[in-house]
């Protein structure tokens with residue numbers, strides 16, 4: 001991450017690592033936390049909630065949980081109390097549900113909106129044009145604090161091939177930021193995984209979500 005920041009002329013503190021622990025054993029997660037990595041990402045609500053509860057009981061330092069996977073509307077109540085940031089708001093219906101649940105709590109929900117910039121059928125997220133069309137409605141939802149955008153690039157052989165997708169997410173963010181009120185700052189760009197996080201940093205990622213490469217060789 002530091003090398004990519006240097007190549008891009010960026011401050012190393014301008015990018016944060018969310019360690020994706022969805023396939024990690026709980027012991028490996030404890031080791032990560034001991035090593036000082038306290039921003040963790042899970043893609044399944046049940047595992048997120050269970051691990052948050054378990055580790056809060058046994059560990060003193062605050063852990064920042066990130067919800068990074070597809071979220072069903074009936075799981076929003078499970079996720080909001082534990083997630084610092086939900087990266088994967090991929091529809092208006094989900095955004096409405098989060099807004100409604102947030103209204104019953106005293107805190108706005110911090111979220112990222114997931115965009116499908118590659119247009120692949122298999123990917124979740126708003127198509128860019130749908131997001132443009134839905135943007136004003138999203139911004140007006142009470143209790144929703146939109147902090148930025150998230151995407152997953154297609155799998156490619158050479159990470160350099162992922163760069164245009166990361167660049168399009170940044171450009172989409174810039175465009176939407178110009179239309180947003182002060183409460184939705186859109187400062188965050190969550191993009192880049194094990195195979196392509198350096199390319200993502202070079203295109204402006206502020207959060208990279210890295211899982212498998214942290215745990216290589218462990219089993």
Ligand SMILES: *Cc1c(COP(=O)(O)O)cnc(C)c1O
Nearest residue numbers: 020043068193194209210211212
């Ligand atoms: C699993 C996952 C990651 C991490 O992927 P790795 O290739 O293991 O680094 C990042 N983002 C999302 C949304 C994921 O589901």
